[in-house]
Structures are given as C-alpha cells and as structure tokens.
Amino acid sequence: xxxxxxxxxxxxxxxxxxxxxQFLPEPLQWLxxxxxxxxxxxxxxxxxxxxxxxAERKLLARLQNRLGPNRSGLPWIKGLKLWGLTQxxxxxxxxxxKEDIVPATADKWLHFLAPVIVVAxxxxxxxxxxxxxxxxxxxxxxxxxxxxxxxxxTELAIFMAGWSSRNKYSLxxxxxxLAQLISYELPLILSVVPIVLVAGTLSTKxxxxxxxxxxxxxxxxxxxxxxxxxxxxxxxxxxxxxxxxRSPFDLPEAESELIAGHLTEYSGFKYALxxxxxxxxxxxxxxxxxxxxxxxxxxxxxxxxxxxxxLWFMLKLIGMIVFxxxxxxxxLRLRIDQLTRLAWKFLVPLALLNVGNAAFWVLSAxxxxxxxxxxxxxxxAVIVIPFVIMGRSLTAGFAPRTYRYAS
Amino acid sequence: MTTALILIAIxxxxxxxxxxxxxxxxxxxxxxxxxxxxxxxxxxWAGAEFVAFAQVLIYVGAISMVVLFAVLLTxxxxxxxxxxxxxxxxxxxxxxxxAVCTAAILSAAILSSKFTPAADTAPQTSVKQIGLELxxxxxxxxxxxxxxxxxxLLGATILAATDAKExxxxxx
Numbered sequence: 335x336x337x338x339x340x341x342x343x344x345x346x347x348x349x350x351x352x353x354x355x356q357f358l359p360e361p362l363q364w365l366x367x368x369x370x371x372x373x374x375x376x377x378x379x380x381x382x383x384x385x386x387x388x389a390e391r392k393l394l395a396r397l398q399n400r401l402g403p404n405r406s407g408l409p410w411i412k413g414l415k416l417w418g419l420t421q422x423x424x425x426x427x428x429x430x431x432k433e434d435i436v437p438a439t440a441d442k443w444l445h446f447l448a449p450v451i452v453v454a455x456x457x458x459x460x461x462x463x464x465x466x467x468x469x470x471x472x473x474x475x476x477x478x479x480x481x482x483x484x485x486x487x488t489e490l491a492i493f494m495a496g497w498s499s500r501n502k503y504s505l506x507x508x509x510x511x512l513a514q515l516i517s518y519e520l521p522l523i524l525s526v527v528p529i530v531l532v533a534g535t536l537s538t539k540x541x542x543x544x545x546x547x548x549x550x551x552x553x554x555x556x557x558x559x560x561x562x563x564x565x566x567x568x569x570x571x572x573x574x575x576x577x578x579x580r581s582p583f584d585l586p587e588a589e590s591e592l593i594a595g596h597l598t599e600y601s602g603f604k605y606a607l608x609x610x611x612x613x614x615x616x617x618x619x620x621x622x623x624x625x626x627x628x629x630x631x632x633x634x635x636x637x638x639x640x641x642x643x644x645l646w647f648m649l650k651l652i653g654m655i656v657f658x659x660x661x662x663x664x665x666l667r668l669r670i671d672q673l674t675r676l677a678w679k680f681l682v683p684l685a686l687l688n689v690g691n692a693a694f695w696v697l698s699a700x701x702x703x704x705x706x707x708x709x710x711x712x713x714x715a716v717i718v719i720p721f722v723i724m725g726r727s728l729t730a731g732f733a734p735r736t737y738r739y740a741s
Numbered sequence: 742m743t744t745a746l747i748l749i750a751i752x753x754x755x756x757x758x759x760x761x762x763x764x765x766x767x768x769x770x771x772x773x774x775x776x777x778x779x780x781x782x783x784x785x786w787a788g789a790e791f792v793a794f795a796q797v798l799i800y801v802g803a804i805s806m807v808v809l810f811a812v813l814l815t816x817x818x819x820x821x822x823x824x825x826x827x828x829x830x831x832x833x834x835x836x837x838x839x840a841v842c843t844a845a846i847l848s849a850a851i852l853s854s855k856f857t858p859a860a861d862t863a864p865q866t867s868v869k870q871i872g873l874e875l876x877x878x879x880x881x882x883x884x885x886x887x888x889x890x891x892x893x894l895l896g897a898t899i900l901a902a903t904d905a906k907e908x909x910x911x912x913x
C-alpha cells in the first residue's frame with residue numbers, strides 16, 4: 335500500500351475511537367466499539383440528511399428561477415442569515431412540535447409501526463457501506479445481499495402506511511408503490527450482478543479494493559470506466575431513482591394526483607420519519623453506487639491520495655445526490671404504465687445482456703495488445719446495439735404524439 | 742446463545758400463531774411476514790449468513806408482496822365475514838382426520854430420515870463456496886429449477902394476458 339494509507343488524517347477517526355474505547359473495562363469494550371460506530375454513522379448521516387434537504391430546496395429553487403429558503407439565520411444574532419443554511423433545524427423543530435393526528439378509523443398499530451420500520455430498515459443498510467479505508471461498520475461476507483435484504487423491507491412499510499391510513503388515496507399509492515418497487519428491484523439487482531461477477535466477491539470492502547489501481551497514475555480502474563460498468567451504472571441510477579421514489583418515478587406520492595400518497599394521513603413527527611427514511615434510502619443507494627461503480631473511497635489520481643479516503647467518499651456521494659436533485663428538477667413524472675413498461679421491456683433485458691457482457695469481460699481478461707481494442711469494441715457493441723434497437727422499436731409508432739381531445 | 746434461540750422461537754411461533762388467530766387478513770399476512778423474518782433470524786443464529794439474507798430478500802421482500810397483492814385484489818372488505826356455522830360433528834371429524842393424516846405423514850418422513858451427527862464446530866462456509874458448489878455439483882438441478890420457474894412465469898403471463906382493445910388515448 336502507498337504511504338497515503340497511513341497518513342495521520344487517514345487514521346484519525348479510527349484512533350479516536352480506539353482511544354475512547356480503552357477507558358472502559360474489558361468486557362464493555364466490544365459494546366462501546368460498536369456503539370461509537372453507530373453513533374458516528376447516525377450523527378454524520380443525520381447531519382448529511384439535514385443539509386441534503388436544504389441543498390435540494392435551494393438547488394430546485396435555482397433550477398426554477400427562484401431563490402429558495404434564505405431567511406433563517408441564528409436566533410441570537412440579528413442580521414446574520416448564513417444564506418438560510420439553518421433552515422433544516424427550524425424545520426426539525428417545527429415538525430417535532432406539530433400535532434400528531436391519527437385518523438379515527440385508522441389501524442392504530444400499523445399506522446404507528448410503519449414509520450418506525452421504514453426508518454429502522456433504511457438505517458440498517460448503512461452498516462455494510464465502506465465509508466473510507468478500514469472504515470466499515472460491519473464486515474460481512476455477503477454484504478451486498480445484506481444491503482438489498484435490508485432495503486426490501488422498506489417497501490413493506492410503505493404498504494403498511496398506505497393500508498393502515500384507511501384512505502383511498504393512501505391505499506392507491508400503496509398499490510402503486512408495490513407495483514413500482516417490485517418492477518425496479520429486478521433491474522437494480524441485475525445491474526449489480528456484473529460487479530459481483532468481475533470482482534468475484536459479494537463483500538463491499540473487497541469490491542472497493544479491486545478498483546484501487548491506476549493506469550499510469552491518473553486513469554483509475556473504477557468499474558464505471560468499462561463498457562459493462564458504464565451500462566450497469568446507468569441502469570443502476572434509473573433503478574435507484576425508482577427504488578427511492580424520487581422524481582421522475584415519484585408515483586406513489588404524486589402530489590398532484592394522490593395528495594402525497596401514503597403520507598396523506600401522516601403528520602408531525604411520523605411524517606418527518608418518512609421524509610427522513612426517504613432521504614436515508616437515497617443516500618444509501620447513492621453510497622452503494624459510489625462503492626460499486628465509482629471506486630468507493632479511492633482517489634481518482636495517485637497524487638490526490640493525500641486527501642483522506644472518507645472525504646473522497648463524501649465528495650462522490652455529494653456528487654451523486656446533486657445529480658439526483660438535478661434530475662428531479664429536470665424530468666417529468668412518468669405514468670404508471672410507462673413506468674412498468676420501462677422496467678420490464680427495456681431495463682431488465684438490457685441488464686440481463688449486461689450480465690453476459692461482464693462474463694465476456696472476465697473470459698477475455700488475458701487478451702493483450704490489439705486484442706484489447708477488440709475486447710473493448712465487442713463489449714461496447716454488446717450493449718449499445720441492443721440499446722439502440724430496443725429503444726427504436728419500443729418508441730416506434732408513439733412519436734410524434736397526437737392529441738385527439740386537446741388542440 | 743440458548744436465550745437467543747428461545748427468543749427467536751417465541752417470535753417465530755408467536756407470530757405464526759397470531760397470524761392464524763387474527764380475523765383481519767392483512768394483519769395475518771403481516772404477521773406471517775414477521776414469522777418469515779423470524780426464520781431468517783434463526784438462520785443467522787445458526788451461522789448461515791447467506792441463507793438468512795436470501796430468506797429476507799426473497800420472503801420478506803418479494804413473496805410478501807405477492808401475498809399482499811393477492812389479499813388486496815381478492816377481498817372486498819378487510820375483515821373476513823365468514824358465516825360462523827354451528828360446529829357440527831362432521832366438521833370436527835374431517836378436521837381431526839386431516840390433522841392426523843398430516844401428522845402421520847410428517848412424522849413418518851422425520852422418523853425415516855437418518856440424521857448424521859454434525860461436527861462439534863460449524864464448518865466455515867463462505868458465500869463463494871456455496872456459489873461454487875451450486876454451480877458445479879448442483880448445476881443441473883439449478884438449471885432445472887430455473888426452467889420450471891420460467892415456465893410457471895410464462896404460464897401466469899399467458900393466463901393474465903387479455904387482448905384489450907387499445908384506445909388511442911392510452912398510448913404513452
């Protein structure tokens with residue numbers, strides 16, 4: 335390993351933890367070790383969540399030619415506004431002190447349990463993400479499988495919320511959510527399979543380590559810079575957007591049609607929990623995308639390795655989140671039939687082809703010289719040609735759109 | 742370790758029993774899912790990481806959705822209003838016969854199977870080993886299972902497909 339791996343900044347968080355742990359008696363050390371990790375993850379990603387909301391509001395505002403929240407400052411200093419950066423804390427106080435309304439006919443227990451489950455499971459996914467060199471809360475052999483297993487339970491919570499509210503809109507939204515999440519689980523997992531195939535492991539830590547090489551010092555060997563990796567990354571992004579219920583796939587909570595869907599009957603703290611879980615889910619999926627495709631905590635160039643690995647991770651994560659906000663500000667919402675058609679007729683076949691593509695990549699690993707060019711060309715062709723053909727045939731006859739009743 | 746097992750067993754059996762006792766079908770379905778999660782917890786307790794995660798992913802994540810969909814699409818009212826017939830001798834007899842037959846078959850199967858004593862220490866199996874084993878030795882079985890599932894999926898699609906006439910405003 336390069337000298338960067340044991341620079342002071344790199345080791346600081348871990349050494350701080352070990353230093354704190356050693357004050358405790360021997361039998362408690364194990365517990366304290368894990369508790370500190372949990373608290374650190376909660377604190378960092380809790381703050382990250384708060385600032386994601388303000389970043390989202392501000393960026394969306396700029397995309398729509400508005401200013402966004404810019405008034406809240408610090409309560410004890412007059413005139414200091416900090417560009418409205420303290421807005422999320424004001425929002426937090428507001429939602430926490432709001433009245434909690436439970437509909438009279440609602441299923442009280444499920445209505446209460448749904449937000450708890452959704453937050454618990456979306457937080458559980460953070461356990462296997464490597465945030466930096468040697469910084470991973472739990473090292474699991476089957477980490478990827480764990481991630482998707484923990485993520486699967488959030489769908490159940492959305493259903494519980496929709497059904498227990500005893501509200502038409504909520505139930506419709508719950509059904510939509512189920513259809514959508516089932517549809518997109520498949521391309522999401524299939525887009526990750528090539529990584530497992532090439533890296534030969536399900537452990538997130540090992541996957542990051544396989545991407546930690548550079549060609550002549552500045553061309554990183556991240557998986558996104560291979561034909562199958564790029565295709566997988568794009569499929570992953572689309573599926574991740576759908577899985578985290580974000581625009582253009584925010585059908586379950588479409589404000590204009592379903593009045594916020596499964597959230598209609600939630601208020602106050604419970605609503606805040608759902609909101610939080612949504613952002614946690616988005617952050618976790620973005621972090622997984624960074625880990626699998628964008629080299630995780632690896633620096634893009636060798637000479638940039640002096641910046642600690644966890645900062646690189648956060649930088650990439652912020653990049654992904656900003657991209658998602660940008661997408662939200664740009665694209666229109668899909669209709670439910672378009673949504674399922676996109677998943678089943680386009681993304682799933684492409685993802686399956688991409689798995690074959692990765693298998694070819696593994697089998698041709700020993701090709702050298704001019705054969706290397708052939709390898710890249712074949713890998714590109716395998717994914718681009720079906721993309722063009724399928725895209726053309728699926729949209730054939732649908733454009734230009736004719737309006738029978740309008741105009 | 743034993744306390745953990747007892748807790749898991751209580752969760753598993755308790756939620757399964759509650760699922761049968763509830764009149765509300767959605768509650769039953771959710772409790773059934775809880776008992777599946779209990780099975781996953783048991784696998785984790787036994788050290789079978791891979792099977793536990795697969796259990797959660799497949800049962801809690803996917804099959805639960807199918808169950809809930811089925812319940813929601815077939816039931817008009819959430820609370821089942823089965824006519825409570827007066828208990829007849831005939832019904833009791835059929836119930837007991839079915840129970841005895843099932844118990845007989847199950848216990849015969851359990852008694853006839855030979856359990857080789859396990860090693861004192863659990864063998865260290867990684868996910869990679871499981872995968873290699875599946876693909877090498879049990880490759881054919883895996884393929885056959887895949888083909889059967891695909892056929893079932895195609896059959897379901899054909900059964901569900903209807904030739905509805907496409908209205909022009911339905912086009913994307």
